[in-house]
Amino acid sequence: MKRAWLGLAVGMALSGAAMAEGRGGSEVAAVNNKQYLSECSACHMAYPPGLLPARSWQKLMGNLSNHFGDDASMAAATQQALTEYLLANAADNSDYRRSRRIARSIPADAAPLRISEVPYIQGKHDEIPARYIGGNPQVRSLSNCAACHVDAAQGNFSEHGVRIPGVRGGGWDDDD
Numbered sequence: 001m002k003r004a005w006l007g008l009a010v011g012m013a014l015s016g017a018a019m020a021e022g023r024g025g026s027e028v029a030a031v032n033n034k035q036y037l038s039e040c041s042a043c044h045m046a047y048p049p050g051l052l053p054a055r056s057w058q059k060l061m062g063n064l065s066n067h068f069g070d071d072a073s074m075a076a077a078t079q080q081a082l083t084e085y086l087l088a089n090a091a092d093n094s095d096y097r098r099s100r101r102i103a104r105s106i107p108a109d110a111a112p113l114r115i116s117e118v119p120y121i122q123g124k125h126d127e128i129p130a131r132y133i134g135g136n137p138q139v140r141s142l143s144n145c146a147a148c149h150v151d152a153a154q155g156n157f158s159e160h161g162v163r164i165p166g167v168r169g170g171g172w173d174d175d176d
């Protein structure tokens, strides 16, 4: 009897965790934290936490006053809350397939601050001509995910949802 009850409790705890993590998703979990959305989308899209491992977010959140040359500092309590959200949903703590691949591609001793420098992400874009990215006034940099991935805010980075602005057809292949 006691055993059956325990089993039920464990089962409930697991399904709760699965719901929180969105187990089984093939892409990246969408941002579901309002505070994060408002604090981290002033200068660029609110990057989904599943695009970087926990150690990268830890490092980034520890130095917001010098954030890629900008000052993105915030109240200590806000910073703490956002750090907890980012760590809990980081690529290496996610069950989403794309996040797991991102995490696996980064050497254990590396903590990249840029998603655009993650090996898995670089490998996915290394055949796109520079004139479509840096040389494209509507994109400017690979960091600008949402310029080309129309469903980036939903955590969807599938190649089927890509439209490169200023490129006829939105494709990048010469054969397109």
Ligand code: HEC
Binding pocket: 039, 040, 041, 042, 043, 044, 047, 060, 067, 068, 070, 071, 072, 082, 113, 114, 115, 116, 117, 141, 142, 143
């Ligand atoms: C005051 C403006 C500003 C705010 C606010 C801001 N950022 Fe940034 N962020 C930048 C700039 C500028 C860059 C560099 C963009 C570039 O080089 O193209 C950047 C880059 C990044 C990158 C690297 C993107 C890449 O792959 O190249 C991450 C990750 C990031 N920010 C996360 C955050 C998080 C998390 C927050 C909220 C805690 C935040 N940012 C708030 C200005 C800001």
Ligand code: HEC
Binding pocket: 051, 098, 115, 116, 121, 124, 125, 127, 128, 132, 133, 139, 141, 142, 143, 144, 145, 146, 147, 148, 149, 157, 158, 159, 160, 162, 164, 172
């Ligand atoms: C210049 C437009 C552009 C920008 C900016 C861009 N991407 Fe992409 N991305 C593409 C294209 C085009 C592909 C498809 C490449 C291919 O099929 O070889 C792609 C592919 C991908 C894939 C693999 C999709 C799949 O179905 O296998 C991921 C993941 C991805 N991008 C994530 C990102 C993230 C994260 C960012 C921002 C840090 C970003 N991309 C910025 C154009 C872009």
